[in-house]
Amino acid sequence: MQLTFNKPTGTPATDSGSSLVDLRCGQTAVLELLEVPEDLGRRLMELGFFPGSDVVAAGCAPGGDPRVYRVDGSEIALRKETASLLKIQAGSIRTLVTTKSPSSHS
Amino acid sequence: MSAGDSCHDLAADPSSAAKLDPAVRSTRHYVALVGPPNAGKTTLFNRLTGLRQKVANFPGVTVEYHVGKVRATSGREVFLIDLPGIYSLHPRSEDEEVTRDVLTGAKPDLGLPDAVVLILDATNLHRHLLLAAPILSLGLPTLVVLNMADDLAARGGSVDPAALAAQLGSPVALISAASGEGVDKVLQFLNGSSARPPATAKRVEFPILQDLPGCRRWAGQVGQQSGYNAPAPPLWTRRLDSLFLHPFIGPLTFLAVVVAVFQTIFSGAKPLMDGVETAIATSGNWIGAAIPDGVLRGFVIDGIWAGVGSVLIFLPQILLLFLFIGILEDSGYLARAALIADRTMALVGLQGKAFIPLLSAYACAVPAIMATRSIENKRDRLATILIAPFMTCSARLPIYLLVIAAFVPDQPLLGPLLGTQTAAMLGLYVLGFVAAIATAQLLRSTVLRRQQSVFVLELPPYRMPNIRSLFLRLYDRAVVFLKRAGTVILLVSACLWVLAHLPYENGQPAKLEQSYAGQIGHLVEPAIRPLGFNWKIGVGLITSLAAREVIIGTLGTIYGIENADKDSVSLQQALRQDLSPAAAASLLVFFAFAMQCFSTVAVVRRETGSWFWPSVQFIYMTVFAYLSAWGTYLFLNR
Numbered sequence: 001m002q003l004t005f006n007k008p009t010g011t012p013a014t015d016s017g018s019s020l021v022d023l024r025c026g027q028t029a030v031l032e033l034l035e036v037p038e039d040l041g042r043r044l045m046e047l048g049f050f051p052g053s054d055v056v057a058a059g060c061a062p063g064g065d066p067r068v069y070r071v072d073g074s075e076i077a078l079r080k081e082t083a084s085l086l087k088i089q090a091g092s093i094r095t096l097v098t099t100k101s102p103s104s105h106s
Numbered sequence: 107m108s109a110g111d112s113c114h115d116l117a118a119d120p121s122s123a124a125k126l127d128p129a130v131r132s133t134r135h136y137v138a139l140v141g142p143p144n145a146g147k148t149t150l151f152n153r154l155t156g157l158r159q160k161v162a163n164f165p166g167v168t169v170e171y172h173v174g175k176v177r178a179t180s181g182r183e184v185f186l187i188d189l190p191g192i193y194s195l196h197p198r199s200e201d202e203e204v205t206r207d208v209l210t211g212a213k214p215d216l217g218l219p220d221a222v223v224l225i226l227d228a229t230n231l232h233r234h235l236l237l238a239a240p241i242l243s244l245g246l247p248t249l250v251v252l253n254m255a256d257d258l259a260a261r262g263g264s265v266d267p268a269a270l271a272a273q274l275g276s277p278v279a280l281i282s283a284a285s286g287e288g289v290d291k292v293l294q295f296l297n298g299s300s301a302r303p304p305a306t307a308k309r310v311e312f313p314i315l316q317d318l319p320g321c322r323r324w325a326g327q328v329g330q331q332s333g334y335n336a337p338a339p340p341l342w343t344r345r346l347d348s349l350f351l352h353p354f355i356g357p358l359t360f361l362a363v364v365v366a367v368f369q370t371i372f373s374g375a376k377p378l379m380d381g382v383e384t385a386i387a388t389s390g391n392w393i394g395a396a397i398p399d400g401v402l403r404g405f406v407i408d409g410i411w412a413g414v415g416s417v418l419i420f421l422p423q424i425l426l427l428f429l430f431i432g433i434l435e436d437s438g439y440l441a442r443a444a445l446i447a448d449r450t451m452a453l454v455g456l457q458g459k460a461f462i463p464l465l466s467a468y469a470c471a472v473p474a475i476m477a478t479r480s481i482e483n484k485r486d487r488l489a490t491i492l493i494a495p496f497m498t499c500s501a502r503l504p505i506y507l508l509v510i511a512a513f514v515p516d517q518p519l520l521g522p523l524l525g526t527q528t529a530a531m532l533g534l535y536v537l538g539f540v541a542a543i544a545t546a547q548l549l550r551s552t553v554l555r556r557q558q559s560v561f562v563l564e565l566p567p568y569r570m571p572n573i574r575s576l577f578l579r580l581y582d583r584a585v586v587f588l589k590r591a592g593t594v595i596l597l598v599s600a601c602l603w604v605l606a607h608l609p610y611e612n613g614q615p616a617k618l619e620q621s622y623a624g625q626i627g628h629l630v631e632p633a634i635r636p637l638g639f640n641w642k643i644g645v646g647l648i649t650s651l652a653a654r655e656v657i658i659g660t661l662g663t664i665y666g667i668e669n670a671d672k673d674s675v676s677l678q679q680a681l682r683q684d685l686s687p688a689a690a691a692s693l694l695v696f697f698a699f700a701m702q703c704f705s706t707v708a709v710v711r712r713e714t715g716s717w718f719w720p721s722v723q724f725i726y727m728t729v730f731a732y733l734s735a736w737g738t739y740l741f742l743n744r
Contacts, residue, residue: 039198040560045318046193047564048233052319058344061445062353066458066561068445073230073336075343075565077445077458082560 018090020069020083023057027095029088031055031071036085048072049086056096136185137176137296138208141225142237143191144566146253150225150283151188152575154292176296184296187219190479195240195315200487201479209244221247223292228252228265228280229337229567235325238274239312248276249295256282257567263337270332284572340567343438347565350442360446363439367430369528378422386415405603412666413599413659416677417591420504420655421584427500428583429576431469436571440465441563448561454543455550457481457561460490464542467497468535469583471706475713483560489549491710492723495701496542498535501654505697506534508658512678513690537698541730595659598649602663618664637696637732638689638739647696654702688742692735699731 023029031053034041048071049055056070066079078086141147155174176184189208190201197203211218224241226234231252242248252258252265271278277295281288313324350356390411397403434440440462448458459481467474474494481487498506510530517526605623618624619641626648627641634644642664650657658677665680685693701707701724710720 039196040562042196042318043193043198043562045322046236047562050319050322059347059351061351061448062356063449066445066448066563068347068351068565072233074233077448077561077563077565079448079452079561082562 018088020055020086021080025057025059027093028054028056030092031086032089033087035087047076048074134183134185135220136187137221137223138187138189138219139223140189140205142193142234145225145227146283147225149572149575152578153283153286153289154186199480199482223249223251225251225253228254228258231334232325232329235328236321239321240315242274242276243312250274250276250278251292252280253283255280256285258337261337264335266333273328273331343567346568356446375423375426379419382419386418408666409603409663410596410599413663414591414596416662417595417655417659421587423503424500425580425584428469428580431466432576432579433571438566438568441565444563454546456546459563463490464497467494467499470499471495472709475709489546491713493542493545495706496538498538502697504655504658506531508677509690509694512681513687534694534698541699594653595656598656599659599663602660637692637735638686640684642684650702652704688739691742692739695738696731696735699727699734701727
């Protein structure tokens with residue numbers, strides 16, 4: 001994996017309401033809960049959004065919405081309103097630093 | 107009760123459904139090709155079936171898919187069905203439903219497939235293995251194909267197919283559908299020589315399918331035990347995305363791509379068009395020389411040849427347009443375009459995914475309307491179907507090109523990049539798009555009120571478009587176009603020529619204006635006079651109700667008869683004598699908005715399940731076209 005972790009950044013999310021929307025580009029967090037209707041939750045899981053997965057905010061469309069998230073080897077675009085329903089574990093936000101050395105994916 | 111009397115109507119193409127006829131099921135094997143979206147299914151399908159494929163109807167449903175005969179190495183006839191991409195056997199959209207039904211044998215006329223080819227992306231194996239559990243649990247003979255082997259190796263990943271086969275209890279083939287590497291293993295499977303699982307196979311325990319996190323853990327374990335080494339992330343995709351999704355460069359790139367496409371259609375196709383025109387003129391002369399002077403020669407040359415030929419000239423441009431759309435689609439750029447478009451689409455209550463069928467509607471509304479099946483929300487889907495025919499399809503190209511070439515002087519606007527003719531063309535494309543968006547907004551605030559829909563879109567890595575697939579698509583399109591020129595347009599031209607020469611008076615054919623065709627034209631003239639059209643255009647408008655490009659053939663025939671004695675007067679010159687510039691603009695506007703296409707009406711009828719929506723759509727678009735053309739004419743004639 002070409003991504004290494006920094007120490008958790010200064011402002012850990014303290015309120016339990018943090019979601020994927022709160023990630024800035026290049027930040028990663030651990031998904032905790034999908035607060036979405038069942039069939040949407042199923043589709044999101046089929047795309048890799050499981051509770052416990054690492055999700056990286058990879059970018060966004062020009063204008064900031066929808067956002068692009070990198071999860072389980074794929075890039076998935078979600079609107080902000082959907083991303084705000086995918087809650088992340090408190091204090092799990094980290095900032096990624098890109099390095100050039102490729103190594104294996106876990 | 108009996109399965110035998112279930113009667114389903116066959117679609118327009120009678121040759122299509124025969125392949126899946128239950129009567130021949132016992133002697134033919136059919137194999138379902140399934141996989142998640144973007145696994146390279148269609149590329150493999152094209153590689154295995156080449157030109158031996160056709161569109162078929164699944165019995166009992168109105169859904170069309172490609173069925174292809176596999177290159178056989180044994181005596182057995184094997185047909186491969188290209189099923190829509192799925193993530194699981196829990197469908198969210200109508201085409202996913204079809205895939206599930208075929209795989210579970212829920213289509214009684216079809217029964218279970220004899221075998222399944224499950225294609226997965228080797229560069230994203232863990233997630234794609236999620237689909238392996240439900241598919242393999244079906245218990246059908248299955249070959250697991252790991253595609254993108256070259257990409258996996260290039261990015262430093264690896265996997266042991268034999269170990270994976272042991273884990274899954276099914277044969278596994280590591281291939282690259284794009285380069286053809288390993289495809290012979292798939293052929294072997296299809297021809298029955300390696301349909302059995304490897305001898306070492308143990309009983310495989312599949313996870314409980316309802317427990318998705320459990321399935322994902324299972325997939326992870328299977329991958330690990332198969333020595334799967336995930337590849338490095340696709341760096342090129344990230345580099346390109348930082349460009350194409352850039353806040354400023356992104357939209358600019360999109361605009362530049364669109365302008366380049368249209369400029370090429372105008373200037374790049376010119377030599378090809380000239381070639382086709384020369385070929386038609388030369389062949390017309392040959393045929394003319396072979397036929398004695400008289401009624402028959404007039405019928406063949408001024409009637410049929412002028413009519414069909416004037417449409418054939420546009421084949422190169424239509425193929426170029428399809429080529430560009432194919433490249434955008436296959437390279438992965440279209441998904442980015444959908445992402446960029448999502449915010450704009452959200453303003454009118456649609457979502458970015460609707461952008462993909464709408465963009466392909468620039469080629470043709472019929473496949474676009476079928477592509478709306480991937481939109482999960484039913485109201486979204488209906489709205490997209492209703493607005494798709496406003497997008498400027500390739501059948502409008504001939505009349506646009508003709509009128510623009512006749513009335514817009516070609517001058518550079520932005521140096522060599524953008525000419526006035528290209529700008530006029532772009533304007534018409536924008537006009538169609540604006541009408542579509544306005545209609546979507548109207549639908550949202552009236553009949554199709556709905557909450558915001560969910561947008562979930564996977565962005566596949568960028569890939570080099572496959573030349574074979576592109577070629578097959580163009581070939582398909584050329585066949586459709588030539589078929590239409592050889593049937594509908596030929597028939598209309600022939601009938602028109604006859605109508606333009608009757609009634610006979612004193613052994614002489616009637617003058618064009620007094621002929622039956624002329625009389626029909628005069629009959630509708632009062633209705634179209636406000637738009638600036640005369641009776642000749644009126645005849646063209648009537649014949650083009652079936653298909654837009656027919657107007658070119660009709661005008662070709664009419665002017666062919668009118669100017670039969672002169673040295674060839676080009677359609678452009680003839681049109682300039684008949685239309686004022688304001689009327690030309692009004693004609694363009696009319697064609698931009700009117701729903702002159704039987705195929706589209708038929709496909710909307712099929713996809714919406716009743717005549718209600720196609721009727722509403724037809725009336726709405728016709729009224730809209732008439733009023734807009736009228737307004738344009740009045741405005742320009744102030």
